Amino acid sequence: MTPKILLDDVHKSFGTRSVLKGISIEVAQSEVIAFIGSSGSGKSTLLRCVNLLESIDDGAIFLDGVDISAPGLNPDPVRQRIGMVFQSFNLFPHMTVLQNVSLAPHKVLGQSKKESESHARELIARLGLSDRADGYPDQLSGGQQQRVAIARSLAMNPEVMLLDEITSALDPELVGEVLDVVRELKSNGMTMLLATHEMGFAKEIADRVCFLHEGQILECSSPAEFFTNPTHQRTQQFLQRVTEAGRL
Amino acid sequence: MVPEMSDHSGTSSLSQDSTQRPLSRRQVFERRQKRRSLLIALASSLAVIGLLVALIPQTPGWYKVKRSFFNGPILDETFPALLRAFVKDIQIFLWCAPCILVLGMLLAICRNVRSPLLFPLRLFAAAYTDIFRGIPVILTILLIGFGVPGLGMDRPWNSPYLWGSVALILAYSSYVSEVFRAGIESIHESQRAGARSLGLSTSQTLRHIIIPQAIRRVIPPLMNDFVSLQKDVALISLIGPIEILRQAGIDKSKYANFTPYVGAAIIFLLLTIPETRFVDHLMSRERRRTSGTAVR
Numbered sequence: 001m002t003p004k005i006l007l008d009d010v011h012k013s014f015g016t017r018s019v020l021k022g023i024s025i026e027v028a029q030s031e032v033i034a035f036i037g038s039s040g041s042g043k044s045t046l047l048r049c050v051n052l053l054e055s056i057d058d059g060a061i062f063l064d065g066v067d068i069s070a071p072g073l074n075p076d077p078v079r080q081r082i083g084m085v086f087q088s089f090n091l092f093p094h095m096t097v098l099q100n101v102s103l104a105p106h107k108v109l110g111q112s113k114k115e116s117e118s119h120a121r122e123l124i125a126r127l128g129l130s131d132r133a134d135g136y137p138d139q140l141s142g143g144q145q146q147r148v149a150i151a152r153s154l155a156m157n158p159e160v161m162l163l164d165e166i167t168s169a170l171d172p173e174l175v176g177e178v179l180d181v182v183r184e185l186k187s188n189g190m191t192m193l194l195a196t197h198e199m200g201f202a203k204e205i206a207d208r209v210c211f212l213h214e215g216q217i218l219e220c221s222s223p224a225e226f227f228t229n230p231t232h233q234r235t236q237q238f239l240q241r242v243t244e245a246g247r248l
Numbered sequence: 249m250v251p252e253m254s255d256h257s258g259t260s261s262l263s264q265d266s267t268q269r270p271l272s273r274r275q276v277f278e279r280r281q282k283r284r285s286l287l288i289a290l291a292s293s294l295a296v297i298g299l300l301v302a303l304i305p306q307t308p309g310w311y312k313v314k315r316s317f318f319n320g321p322i323l324d325e326t327f328p329a330l331l332r333a334f335v336k337d338i339q340i341f342l343w344c345a346p347c348i349l350v351l352g353m354l355l356a357i358c359r360n361v362r363s364p365l366l367f368p369l370r371l372f373a374a375a376y377t378d379i380f381r382g383i384p385v386i387l388t389i390l391l392i393g394f395g396v397p398g399l400g401m402d403r404p405w406n407s408p409y410l411w412g413s414v415a416l417i418l419a420y421s422s423y424v425s426e427v428f429r430a431g432i433e434s435i436h437e438s439q440r441a442g443a444r445s446l447g448l449s450t451s452q453t454l455r456h457i458i459i460p461q462a463i464r465r466v467i468p469p470l471m472n473d474f475v476s477l478q479k480d481v482a483l484i485s486l487i488g489p490i491e492i493l494r495q496a497g498i499d500k501s502k503y504a505n506f507t508p509y510v511g512a513a514i515i516f517l518l519l520t521i522p523e524t525r526f527v528d529h530l531m532s533r534e535r536r537r538t539s540g541t542a543v544r
């Protein structure tokens with residue numbers, strides 16, 4: 001079966017600084033992959049490359065067997081199929097929650113305004129934010145904003161979700177409500193790539209955990225394997241540091 | 249599918265009982281402080297004004313200045329005509345302003361396009377703003393106002409109103425485009441990333457996400473430019489139209505007295521002072537909104 005997403009020897013550098021140095025990974029339909037690694041290891045860059053927000057220098061990225069990283073390819077149709085949620089929520093501050101969620105289905109998918117709004121209201125209700133639909137983003141808590149950001153992506157009915165440290169800007173007591181949404185997505189079979197510092201969550205939700213170090217994937221294995229029996233020395237060191245910091 | 253997550257964010261009950269509470273120590277202190285500052289400001293202003301009023305008439309030339317600049321009867325006589333002429337200024341302002349806004353925005357957008365196909369557009373916009381920002385408005389008015397009618401075109405096309413207005417539009421659209429451009433560039437890159445990741449195209453992102461936010465941000469500096477425009481309309485008098493400054497000049501010659509200029513200045517102030525106060529108010533509101541409360 002063709003993998004949902006295939007990264008083949010992906011390279012990316014900013015100027016002379018090489019950030020991704022040959023990333024290869026296969027992601028099956030409905031698989032959840034968690035990328036962990038220290039700050040600056042290239043997690044965000046990797047996800048941004050998959051969303052075509054950054055163009056890669058070498059290698060290729062396939063979605064359902066189709067090369068989406070070919071130079072000159074129009075990125076917009078691809079991005080409609082791949083949702084992305086960012087660390088800093090980047091909701092549109094001049095629009096209400098409802099407008100944030102219904103804008104892209106209306107403008108990009110060509111749904112009627114009414115259709116996109118009623119669909120958006122359903123999504124907003126599903127994420128427990130019905131009473132906030134007509135408020136503006138800056139009137140919401142961080143957790144609520146992040147749930148709106150997820151709803152905004154889901155409104156496009158994406159086949160894949162990229163979640164870049166979506167809880168790291170949140171107060172600890174707000175993390176749970178956002179992670180609940182991700183659990184729900186998994187149970188519905190969403191293919192997801194997530195960058196995270198929440199080891200406990202990676203352990204619980206990921207089918208595979210991948211350790212990224214200086215732009216390379218050092219190892220990728222099931223959470224049980226990864227957290228109890230890491231093979232690579234760097235991974236052991238990283239996990240030890242995390243354990244000492246009390247985050248595992 | 250996701251379980252309903254209720255939000256226990258009960259709107260605070262604090263705000264209700266705060267009105268009934270007696271003034272806090274800080275509030276009492278601040279009120280007294282405020283009253284004292286007000287008294288001091290009032291007293292010092294009165295002292296300065298009083299001094300000026302007492303001293304200026306002592307100067308040797310005062311009676312002459314008073315007669316030729318602050319001449320009550322002449323002011324009474326010329327003021328109505330000045331007011332009527334000022335209507336012309338307002339008309340010119342009113343048809344220039346929308347043209348300036350549209351042209352300024354188009355130029356700002358042109359300077360933002362990254363497509364190589366549209367590079368000539370970008371180059372043109374950059375050259376345009378460089379040129380018209382670099383020439384004093386008055387020169388633009390003179391060059392266009394005397395130059396273009398010299399082409400000898402027929403009736404409506406040789407009007408100084410037309411070409412004076414065109415000169416103002418050219419000059420001010422270059423200023424305004426810079427304001428818009430700064431506004432567009434001030435929108436954080438993450439807004440663009442958020443929009444593009446949803447599949448919005450470059451132009452959809454510009455139109456629905458970037459420009460609406462940029463406009464909100466630049467309203468105060470824009471209004472500043474329009475207060476200046478209001479005043480610079482008077483420069484058109486140099487190429488012929490009888491607007492307020494021209495009318496004042498005519499009256500000056502007629503009465504051999506400068507009072508009509510003072511009258512014109514008063515009319516401008518009646519309009520521009522409220523305008524600038526309003527802009528200041530908008531600006532300080534924006535500052536408060538973006539930078540939190542003032543620090544002592």
Ligand SMILES: Nc1ncnc2c1ncn2[C@@H]1O[C@H](COP(=O)(O)OP(=O)(O)OP(=O)(O)O)[C@@H](O)[C@H]1O
Pocket residue numbers: 014017019037038039040041042043044045046165
């Ligand atoms: N636009 C850019 N221009 C130049 N360098 C960049 C750019 N984006 C990222 N980098 C560099 O690439 C490296 C990897 O960044 P990236 O954001 O992918 O790391 P990360 O693993 O997500 O880190 P964190 O955990 O802190 O989010 C960093 O050293 C960063 O400085």
Ligand SMILES: [Mg+2]
Pocket residue numbers: 043044045164165195
């Ligand atoms: Mg990151």
